[in-house]
Amino acid sequence: MSINPDLQGRSYPAAEIYDVGREKIREFAMAVKAGNPAHFDVEAAKALGHSDLVAPPTFAIIVAQRADARLVQDPESGIDFSRVVHADQRFTHHRAIVAGDRLVAELHVDGVRAMGGGAMITTRSEISTEAGEKVATTTSSILVRGEGQ
Numbered sequence: 001m002s003i004n005p006d007l008q009g010r011s012y013p014a015a016e017i018y019d020v021g022r023e024k025i026r027e028f029a030m031a032v033k034a035g036n037p038a039h040f041d042v043e044a045a046k047a048l049g050h051s052d053l054v055a056p057p058t059f060a061i062i063v064a065q066r067a068d069a070r071l072v073q074d075p076e077s078g079i080d081f082s083r084v085v086h087a088d089q090r091f092t093h094h095r096a097i098v099a100g101d102r103l104v105a106e107l108h109v110d111g112v113r114a115m116g117g118g119a120m121i122t123t124r125s126e127i128s129t130e131a132g133e134k135v136a137t138t139t140s141s142i143l144v145r146g147e148g149q
Helices: 022-031 044-045 056-073
Strands: 085-092 102-115 120-127 136-145
Touching: 022 056, 056 085, 056 102, 056 120, 056 136, 102 136
Parallel strands: none
Antiparallel strands: 085 136, 102 120, 120 136
């Protein structure tokens, strides 16, 4: 099955809530070697004016990838995940992600470009709190390799 060119312009509404917990922030910060005390110590985060632990900037990828999964799992997309190569990722933060946030992501397919036997797909995840406060926007590009590539 080839990539559906009609994906461009499609949106996938926000689905399940992602609860941001202190331990999730600490584990992610350790994994990416982010050493700021505000990722580990509540008092250090509060001293910087935050209500709780602050997530490293790339923490937003966790929520964004859950939204991306909805596209990849959509049978109409034509995406074979075993053929996916991650090409680019960008983050725009509207405010810091902190422990206690309850986040959702709406996914938009901004571009589908045929490339040989495959396609480059560009998506944008609008991450917000369940109450609708904008938190981050992530933009991702994936290359879906065609057969024989």
